Amino acid sequence: MPEQHSSTATHTSRPDAVHAEGLTWQHKGKRIVENVDLSVPAGVVTGFLGANGAGKTTTLRLMLGLTTGQGTTTYFGRPLAQWRDPARIVGVVMGGVAGHPRHTLTAHLRMVAAGAGVPDARVPEVIERVGLTGTADKRLEALSLGMAQRAGIAQALLGDPAVFFLDEPANGLDPHSIRWLRDTLRQLADEGKAVLVSSHLLAEMQQLADRVVVLARGRVVAETSIEDLSRLGGEVTLQSPRAGELAEPVKRLNGTFQLLDDGRAKIRGISRFQIGDLAAERGIPIHWLDERAPSLEDYYLSVAEEEFRIS
Numbered sequence: 542m543p544e545q546h547s548s549t550a551t552h553t554s555r556p557d558a559v560h561a562e563g564l565t566w567q568h569k570g571k572r573i574v575e576n577v578d579l580s581v582p583a584g585v586v587t588g589f590l591g592a593n594g595a596g597k598t599t600t601l602r603l604m605l606g607l608t609t610g611q612g613t614t615t616y617f618g619r620p621l622a623q624w625r626d627p628a629r630i631v632g633v634v635m636g637g638v639a640g641h642p643r644h645t646l647t648a649h650l651r652m653v654a655a656g657a658g659v660p661d662a663r664v665p666e667v668i669e670r671v672g673l674t675g676t677a678d679k680r681l682e683a684l685s686l687g688m689a690q691r692a693g694i695a696q697a698l699l700g701d702p703a704v705f706f707l708d709e710p711a712n713g714l715d716p717h718s719i720r721w722l723r724d725t726l727r728q729l730a731d732e733g734k735a736v737l738v739s740s741h742l743l744a745e746m747q748q749l750a751d752r753v754v755v756l757a758r759g760r761v762v763a764e765t766s767i768e769d770l771s772r773l774g775g776e777v778t779l780q781s782p783r784a785g786e787l788a789e790p791v792k793r794l795n796g797t798f799q800l801l802d803d804g805r806a807k808i809r810g811i812s813r814f815q816i817g818d819l820a821a822e823r824g825i826p827i828h829w830l831d832e833r834a835p836s837l838e839d840y841y842l843s844v845a846e847e848e849f850r851i852s
Contacts, residue, residue: 557580557581557582557583558581558582558583558616558617558703558704558735559579559580559581559604559614559615559616559631559704559735559737560579560580560581560614560615561577561578561579561580561600561603561604561612561613561614562578562612562613562614563576563577563578563611563612563613564576564577564578564579564600564603564604564610564611564612564614565577565610565611565612566599566603566608566610566611567610572759573596573599573759574596574599574600574603574610574759575758575759575760576612576760577596577600577603577612577756577759577760577761578761579600579604579754579761581704581735581736581737582735582752583703583733583734583735584730584731584733584734584735585730585735585736585751585752586726586727586730586736586738586749586750586751586752587735587736587737587738587750587751587752587753587754588738588739588740588746588749588750588752588753588754589601589737589738589739589740589753589754589756590739590740590741590743590746590753590754590755590756590837590841591739591741591755591756591757591845592741592757592845593741595756595757595758595759596756596758596759597708597709597739597756598635598708598709598739599759600739600756601633601635601706601708601737601739604706605621605631605633605706606620606621606622616630616631616704617630617703626657626658626700628657628658628659628699628700628702629657629700629701629702629703630700630702630703630704631702631703631704631705631706632696632697632698632699632700632702632704632705632706633697633705633706633707634690634693634694634696634697634705634706634707634708634710635693635706635707635708636693636708636709637684637686637689637690637692637693638681638684638689638692638693638695638696640652640653640681641681642680642681642682643680643681643682644680644681645677645678645679645680645681646668646673646676646677646678646679646680646681646684646692646695647664647665647668647677647678649681649692649696650664650667650668650692650695650696650699651664653696653699654699657699657700659699659700663699663701664699665677667695667696667698667699668695670695670698671691671692671694671695671698671725672691672721673688673691673692673695676688686713686714686718687714687715687717687718690710690714690718690722691718691721693710694707694710694722694725702734703733703734703735704734704735704736704737705726705729705734705735705736705737706737706739707726707736707737707738707739708739709739709740709741710722710738710740711740711742711745719745723745723748723749726738726749727749730751738750743836743837743838743841744836744837744838746837747767747836747837747838750767751766751767751768752764752765752766752767753765753766753767753837753841755841755844755845757844757845762844762845763840763844765840767837770835770837770840775809775812775832775833775834775835775839776807776808776809776832776833776835777807777808777809777811777812777813777816777830777831777832777833778805778806778807778808778830778831778832778833779805779806779808779816779827779829779830779831780803780804780805780806780827780828780829780830781804781806781820781825781826781827781828782804782826782828783825783826784800784804784805784806784825785800785806786823786825787806787808787816787819787820787823787825788800788806790819790823791808791811791816791819794810794811794815794819795810795811796808796809796810796811796815797809797810812832813830813832816830817830
């Protein structure tokens with residue numbers, strides 16, 4: 542068994558903390574996950590997007606070795622089973638916290654810590670970090686949904702792992718809890734951790750993630766960084782008495798042009814700066830112009846719908 546490194550700095554010196562290749566799993570002759578390649582860089586929040594039933598949870602289970610299928614997943618270059626203390630490599634949150642409902646949060650975390658070889662002193666530290674100090678003696682059955690999600694994150698934090706997997710962590714949370722979750726995951730990434738969050742909540746992922754990977758029908762169909770997404774031309778609406786004259790030059794730049802009944806035009810695929818330059822070159826007056834930046838929802842729907850068309 543290779544010796545395990547305890548330093549997070551050692552882990553984060555590599556660009557990809559986790560790399561999965563060729564993940565495939567089928568059930569009753571139907572492929573649920575098919576040839577999925579997925580990398581999770583350190584110091585980054587990666588959003589793993591897909592509709593319910595797309596195969597996100599199954600993919601995570603394959604990566605963790607909880608489901609047996611084809612393909613390989615390595616953590617800092619090694620399979621998870623080759624690490625002496627897996628809890629110090631990856632922390633997992635799948636549906637809050639699971640334990641005996643009558644156990645207190647502190648008692649539950651102490652049992653988990655003992656099984657992971659983590660000292661008891663770590664328990665109050667993680668409870669404080671997730672803001673549950675006043676709830677430490679509450680039974681698990683008495684925790685609200687938001688508290689249970691925080692407790693699950695506390696459990697994942699016990700081993701101070703370099704990687705975090707979270708499966709639909711914002712489901713059912715109120716706005717205050719969602720804001721807390723977003724801030725916490727961002728802080729973990731800023732500390733150099735690799736964070737992978739599966740979700741179908743696209744607006745939330747646009748605020749949280751640095752990059753996204755899109756899964757549709759069990760296959761990875763696209764990935765992009767949020768920064769690159771923001772550089773794509775969104776939808777520009779303008780008003781001009783000569784708006785129609787922009788149709789051909791816009792199309793030559795691979796944009797789309799739609800003239801509306803009220804003299805306005807909608808243009809997609811190029812930026813407002815390019816449109817302004819086109820109008821200036823031709824002496825076309827612009828009376829009003831507005832640009833709506835491309836959203837993650839727009840991007841997701843475009844790549845997911847393309848997958849459904851070709852399947």
